[in-house]
Amino acid sequence: MTARFDVAVVGLGAMGSAALAFLAARGVKAIGFDAYFPAHALSSSHGDSRLIRLGYFEDPSYVPLLKRAYQNWRSLEARLRTDILTITGVLQIGAPDGKIVSGTRSSCELHGLAHEALDKAEMARRFPAFQLDDHEIGLLDPQGGYLRPEAAVMGYLKLAAEDGAVLHFGEKVTAVEPDDAGVTIVSDTGQYRVKKIVVATGSWIAELVPQLRRAAVPIRQVVAWYQPQDGFATQPQRMPCFLRDEGAEGSYFGFPAIGVDGVKIGRHAHFREPIDPNQPNPPVNEADLALLDGFIRKRVPGAAGLRVKATTCRYTMLPSEDFLLDHMPGEKNVVVASPCSGHGFKFTSVIGEILADLAIDGQTDLPIDAFSFARI
Ligand SMILES: Cc1cc2nc3c(=O)[nH]c(=O)nc-3n(C[C@H](O)[C@H](O)[C@H](O)COP(=O)(O)OP(=O)(O)OC[C@H]3O[C@@H](n4cnc5c(N)ncnc54)[C@H](O)[C@@H]3O)c2cc1C
Known part of the structure; x- marks a missing residue:
């Protein structure tokens, strides 16, 4: 043939x-x-939104690829004449020596990327949606934001x-x-x-x-949307997208109130439950909702209004x-x-x-x- x-x-x-x-x-x-x-x-x-950030905590070696990715997203927008990438900044929140904050800082320093460290008081003044423990900081990557998948x-x-x-x-x-x-x-x-x-x-x-x-292991992922109680603090101008390091409990990610469904959050890799890709995604259950409701009440209280939506999705993990x-x-x-x-x-x-x-x-x-x- x-x-x-x-x-x-x-x-x-x-x-x-x-x-x-x-x-x-x-x-x-x-x-x-x-x-x-x-x-x-x-x-x-x-699922409406995906995080993009330049100071990559996972490994600084991703940064050159990310720089090219940003250029290519802007080229795509120019050809389509539509918005795909919105810059809100991304806050990496957690202990200063935790993996996410310290990894982001190293990546930014190595590649000369803009970044800003904010203590609990400064976070409360500038980004009131977030609740920090006393020792925690927010490291702002001003070039971060979200994509419309x-x-x-x-x-x-x-x-x-x-x-x-x-x-x-x-x-x-x-x-x-x-x-x-x-x-x-x-x-x-x-x-x-x-x-x-x-x-x-x-x-x-x-x-x-x-x-x-x-x-390659497909796992179940769950995300939920909450209509904020504080509509002022959760607007994208005052609430950057975020990653939150919870130490042994893993990390959470979230987005400001981008659309009518409000603030979206999830835990990275959720419960790491393997799934069969040929079966429907197992539905959202009580344990999923308890985890995400508990997080938003504790860490983003101004957004912890009515949960309007929760859904399952899939990650596919490699061992590395x-x-x-x-x-x-x-x-x-x-x-x-x-x-x-x-x-x-x-x-x-x-x-x-x-x-x-x-x-x-x-x-x-x-x-x-x-x-x-x-x-x-
Ligand atoms: C909830 C969630 C949140 C995420 N958040 C982020 C984030 O904030 N930032 C970030 O960078 N990444 C994020 N990711 C990861 C990112 O979304 C994925 O890495 C990416 O979407 C994977 O895309 P893909 O094209 O490989 O897979 P898919 O989107 O699954 O596409 C694969 C396609 O292949 C088709 N297909 C499969 N088998 C066949 C076949 N035999 N013949 C024909 N077609 C076939 C399927 O129908 C499907 O459309 C997130 C992922 C999830 C699930």
């Missing part, structure tokens, strides 16, 4: 939609498949289509058969021959990438809680993008560029050595 397309992208969530747009923009004949309709409720790329995914797909990419929704890819000359793709409705393939199937990644069967962006071992025609361990959305705009580079050129100038199969 002759290859009808240069590159296929399987999975059109955050990673795949961006990859498809970058591929089409570079002039290759590209096709994208999604088993459902992108940014759907079983994917990891829905559904708008980003749909925006990238729109650009991909405008640049000639073919989009197949509601078509599940059931097998990927690579050989030296290309890849045969089998779906639940057809068969295709392409030169290269990018696999970006989120929590289903191990179905098409057997090397990840043990390593890092990313994987690489060719499948021994297969030069197959590129794999992991769902990025619960912190990948902000990188989507640069990961799309990386995946297109890997598929077209076989390599990229962007720094991805840490994200190889060898590191899994």
Whole structure:
């Protein structure tokens, strides 16, 4: 069979939609498949908002990629003529020597990034929504903010289509058969021959990438929205997005009152409960709500009004809680993008560029050595 397309992208969530747009923009004949309709409720790329921050506590080596991601988000907005990225600042709150505050500070110092440390009194004066313990501080990353995930995914797909990419929704890819000359793709409705393939199937990644069967673990995540009691203090101008370090209890994230549903919060990785990606997300339960209600009452009391909504979503974790962006071992025609361990959305705009580079050129100038199969 002759290859009808240069590159296929399987999975059109955050990673795949961006990859498809970058591929089409570079002039290759590209096709994208999604088993459902992108940014759907079983994917990891829905829910109104995603944090973006520049001073990265996880590791300073992410910062160059983040700088490129910011540029690419602004390019996406310019082409779409819509807002995707809003700067509110991101506060990292906790003990000064805790992982999140000290890691952010190190990252900012190493890369010469603006940041500001605020003690409890200064936090109360400037950002009254938050309740701190006496020894805690807020470290403000003024370049942080939030992204609109559904708008980003749909925006990238729109650009991909405008640049000639073919989009197949509601078509599940059931097998990927690579050989030296290309890849045969089998779906639940057809068969295709392409030169290269990018696999970006989120929590289903191990179905098409057997090397990840043990390593990539989909887990349940829960987020909730609260209509604030204090509508003044929870406006985005007075309440930056935040990460809160609770030590052994893990960390929480949150957003100001962006829309009618109010303030959104979640605990990173929640209870770390593995799930089967082919089953509906287990519904929100009493333990989920007790955890999130308790947090907001204690730490963001002005926002602790009526809980209007709570929903489940999925993270897919690698053991390192890092990313994987690489060719499948021994297969030069197959590129794999992991769902990025619960912190990948902000990188989507640069990961799309990386995946297109890997598929077209076989390599990229962007720094991805840490994200190889060898590191899994
Ligand atoms: C609640 C929550 C909060 C988060 N907060 C943040 C944050 O604040 N900041 C941040 O940077 N990151 C955050 N993340 C992480 C980020 O959202 C994810 O890293 C990212 O969305 C993963 O995107 P993806 O494209 O890999 O996966 P998905 O969005 O799941 O997309 C995969 C797609 O592949 C399709 N698919 C699967 N199998 C097949 C197949 N065989 N054939 C065809 N199609 C297939 C699916 O239908 C799906 O649409 C959060 C994640 C969650 C869940």
